[in-house]
Amino acid sequence: MKIKGLEQWNQSLAKAASGDFSRQAAKWLEQSGMQFLDLVRDELIHSRGIDTERLLSSFRKGAQDHVWITEKGGLSLEIGTNLDYASFLNDGHWTVSDENVRWVPGYFQGSRFIYDPSASTGMALKKQWISGSQFWDDALLLYEKLFENSLNRRLDKWLNTLGGKIG
Template identity: 80%
Template structure:
């Protein structure tokens, strides 16, 4: 190894240790989160299991009911939604828990029921199991593959930029 290459390697290490690597990793992690949310929205639309935009729009960074936490130093990304019925759509649910009938406020537009908590009209639901569509699970499965490939590619790129022409 030449001295010039060693000096270049040392400068690269100093740059990485000054926070450059963490900044780049943080940016990549944030983009990865955005990519995952895109997949979640695509799977939700593909499943056909939504009647309103509330759940769909909650899977955006900065949305009212979103969960988006990044811890820069530890490179933690936590994403999701605070929309309370999201797990019901993903996992499935019983329409009624204990009772035999549950009242749901809202109104009909043609054959489509629109949930409206302030409505004086509505419908009575009898107890039955509604199967989930697994939109989150499907998006996560797809993303695990994409994320692994992206991490390998990004890590190789970081190592190449860090190492330069050592040899």
């Protein structure tokens, strides 16, 4: 009995076992991480919850205040930001913790408040709940759908490159 294509399939398996598959998987994982960061930035812009570029730019690979950890062998990827206020913007927060009013030193320049710790004037912040924008949660929901489809397509492609047709 002769199986057509078996030798080619064996060579493809040997190539995959030699690390080619691991390198391709690591590259795909990094591309997936970049896609997720794009979604996070898009959702952050869409939520209109920021007035500076600091948080937005923290969601880039290699950015200051970012988190980007990959482990190629175990195919692990950790993405995020080290900016504390990102969770407040996403989840919501109280303007004042325990007190009912918090004094913030500073002054008004037109309608804009300027924080100045040495000022004798300022404003009183009353305790209120600020709803979160859910930018991270929304991006994660979108990404989970995209990731599943991408993973299925990638696995099919990898399996097809391993052996073609045996028969």
